[in-house]
Amino acid sequence: MVRCLALILLLALAAVAAPPARAQSAGIVAVVNGDVITTFDIESRRRLFAAAAGLPMSPEVLARITPQVRRLLVDERLRLQEVQRRRILVSDAEVAAAIRRIEQQNGMSAGGLRASLARQGIDIRALYGQLRASIGWTKLVRAELGTQAQVDPELVQERIRAIEAATGQPEYLVGEIFIAVDDPAQEDEAARTAADLIEQLRRGAPFPAVAAQFSQAQSADQGGDLGWVRRGQLEPEVEAVITQMPVGAVSIPIRTAGGFSIVTLRGRREVGRDMATLLDLRQAFFPFDTRLDPQRPTPQQIRQLEAARRVSEGARGCEAFERAVRAAGTAQLNVPGEIRLETQNPEMQRVLGGLAPGRVSDPLPTPDGIVLLVVCGRRTENLAAPNPEAIAEAILRERVDLLSRQMMRDLRRRADIDFRA
Structure with missing residues (x-):
């Protein structure tokens, strides 16, 4: 049976907790504001990604994804540090509710997820930690929005009028993977990362799993899903590619103002008619x-x-x-x-x-x-009829994504990161 996306994404995002003895003997790959990322962290994460993406765990495959995994772990550590610094609390009840939602989506009884992860050698405590970090970052970003977290009903009505005026025009169901470039010195590394991700996708890795693991946009939480978009809602460089793509295709890396985007076209329809x-x-x-x-x-x-x-x-x-x-x-x-x-x-x-x-x-x-x-x-x-609740949520997601990118850019610029061999 094919696993539900929610479980695939969690397997891609969860990190195996290192037993104390092994963690002490692991080499240091990077030090992020004083926090250590070890070779065991890298090994655990890249094996998990290979398993979740259906890639062979050969030395060649694992070596190829190592740079992306290292970058991913650095960003995760920065987010977790900021959540802790701001004293954003994530309750046990919130984590338990997230676990239960995953179990329900996969037809599991209570405790079924723990058993499923255990069969794959994944310590459930590591999943708890990952969920706390993810929930905490989302809460932090939404708190930073302040009054912008409340969407003005008039703005929703304005969007509805725009949709009605565009009825019959094409719109596109898009997925994205975004690799940020915060400094010109990062250009070459980001370009290599984007090219490596394209190679993984061409070798059969599922787009949602790669997006959930490596995309630096907030849409990573939804496996890169941007939903239905019309002309004028994407960056011009991305729009020029999307409008020419066949359904199911994956783009080459597209240089935009903030970094590199890799997009896939999942569907095409007419506005207001579906x-x-x-x-x-x-x-x-x-x-x-x-x-x-x-x-x-x-x-x-x-x-x-x-x-x-x-x-x-x-x-x-x-x-x-x-x-x-x-x-x-x-x-x-x-x-x-x-x-x-x-x-x-x-x-x-x-x-x-x-x-x-x-x-x-x-x-x-x-x-x-x-x-x-x-x-x-x-x-x-x-399904293409304007839905006020869905439109309000889409506007909020846009704001969250923009602010999340800005906050991560600031965290990277201020960070003291020491990469080791």
């Missing part, structure tokens, strides 16, 4: 112990198929489906929430399009297990 069928979905997966040979199914695979059939034939409605899956004991329940029917592959569109709400699908065999689907709700919506 009718969609949205399904509230539940999914159950009955895993096989070994890969399925349709001609010679194993006893375990036959038992899983029978268990899936019992759920399919006996459950009516979403609540009954969830209870039956949990009672089966051998299945994983996933709650992906609303999905868009039109974005699914043709076979999945056929299956989901023919399911009445509350009716469970027939068992769907895959090489790795049996899938059951149930549609809990179905609605049609114009």
Whole structure:
């Protein structure tokens, strides 16, 4: 089963906590305002990124991503130091809520994330620390916004009028990776970093995982997602490239006023026109112990198929489906929430399009297990229609991103950073 983006990003962002004895013996890579980054920190992070991005953990791959990982860890240390200096508090309840959201997005029971990370050799305490730093930085930036954190309703209405006036014009679903250049002396290093990231993307690394790990824009928290943008909303250099790109393409590094941008075009539509069928979905997966040979199914695979059939034939409605899956004991329940029917592959569109709400699908065999689907709700919506709440949130994200870049630029300029061999 494909892991949800939330879990992929966390695996990309989490760092393995070093056992004390090993941390003491690790070499020093950099000293950031007196705080040490060790070779063990670098090794842990680059292996985690390779695993999350699906890259082989060969010496060549790990060596290639080392400069980006070092830069990433320096920036993270600067953010954490500023959060601590400003005495921004992150409660245990906030961290626990973030953990629970991830578990729910991945259909895990309480404590499931801890077990999942443990199987991959990741200490959950390191994840707690990363979440505290991420939550703390976001709280700090929003606090610094002051009154700018409140979006004037008239500004929202102005945006709505602009969208209505642009109805029928093209708009673009964009992802970005941003590498800052705060000083002309950093130009060559930033250009090399951008080129290395392009190489990783060409070798198959997922754009959201690379953005979450290495982008220095606030959009990294969303895997680089900028959402839908129109002409005039991007920097001119980026807009000139985006408007000519085919969907799915990734740009070369684009030099802008603040640094280098790498962008991907995820979709194209007309402003104000995007009718969609949205399904509230539940999914159950009955895993096989070994890969399925349709001609010679194993006893375990036959038992899983029978268990899936019992759920399919006996459950009516979403609540009954969830209870039956949990009672089966051998299945994983996933709650992906609303999905868009039109974005699914043709076979999945056929299956989901023919399911009445509350009716469970027939068992769907895959090489790795049996899938059951149930549609809990179905609605049609114009996704391109102006939404005041979404527009206000987009305006706030723009302000947060701009301020976050400014604050990071100031932190880097004031920092005492000593790189070691």
